[in-house]
Amino acid sequence: MDAWIRTLCDWVAIPSVTGTEGGYGDALARRLGALGLGVERQELAPGRFNVLARAGRPRVVFCTHLDTVPPYIGVREDREFVHGRGACDAKGPAVAMLAAMERLLHAGEERVGLLFTVAEETDSAGAALANRNLAEPWEPAFVIVGEPTDLEYVAAGKGSFKARLCARGVAGHSSQSVGPSAVHELVGASQRLLNESWGTHPLLGPGTINIGTLRGGVAANVVADQAEAEVFVRTVEPVELVRAKVERALGPHVTIDVHAKACAPVEFCVPEDRRGIAIAFGTDVPHLPRWGRPLLIGPGSILDAHTEHEKVRKQDVERAAAEYERAALWALQRLAT
DSSP states (O other): OHHHHHHHHHHHTSOOBTTOOHHHHHHHHHHHHHTTOEEEEEEEETTEEEEEEESSOOSEEEEEESOBOSSOOOOEEOSSEEESTTIIIIIHHHHHHHHHHHHHHHTTOOSEEEEEESOTTTTOHHHHHHHHTOOTTOOOSEEEEOOOSTTOEEEEEOEEEEEEEEEEOOOEETTSSOOOOHHHHHHHHHHHHHHSOOOEETTTEEOEEEEEEEEEOSOTTEEOSEEEEEEEEEESSOHHHHHHHHHHHHOTTEEEEEEEEEEOOEEOOOOTTSOEEEEOSOOSGGGOGGGOEEEEOOSSOTTTTTSTTOEEEHHHHHHHHHHHHHHHHHHHHHHTO
């Protein structure tokens, strides 16, 4: 497995923050071609493309994403870990998937393919593109998705509702009774959102909301004519109900300006001899309904993903390769039953 760890270090060293995935996609495509696979690039935008690879007619597909969150953090290696942006989210899973694919090909199994998507960390536009363009000879019945889950299979995951809110006011001198202030309107809406109940689920627990950004106005002595916020609900309820709750909290001067990445909670397949956990983070799965029944597992911890100390244990990458191979064989066996 040492050669694959070298590959992981090489890939972590390639910046691939969302929007700049092309260099990593090129490196991945070259490695897939070296395995003897047919490689396809599915362009989302100039320099941004999904990477697909296959030997025969894929019925089971390994899938993870090419992009990382900012900022880029260079690679560093010690005896136990590979450190750097993307180490566990999700270049570690990608390496493990290629290692599993290599083993399956050596065993004569050609009904497995790979899909690597762009834009998972923002709007899953790459996954949506792959879903729209699914065509012969691809015929997936299962999709094995790689994310950092501490090598635990996932039974269910929270959905998501992401939106940008826009408040409009009337600019004026703060000494006068003018307005309304866009900032005041947005703060009031934010408080109502924070006081809202976002439901509960027997496995996933409570839904939650995060107001990730809030900005507006020009100065302390000027009534603000504009303000905006970005909110993210980790949903355990139907999307329509979540949207209605958000809209009810906004008030007359605040609207949903941009609405993206909305999906209901997701259920995943878990092999019978493995236990399944619940997660709160999102994946590309809701945007890949045509790619088969989903399984979700991968090396690394979600507590390390998106942090300055992102890392993955080398031994877990090796364990993940074995588990991905096993999961693919489990899924292929289900095709005959």
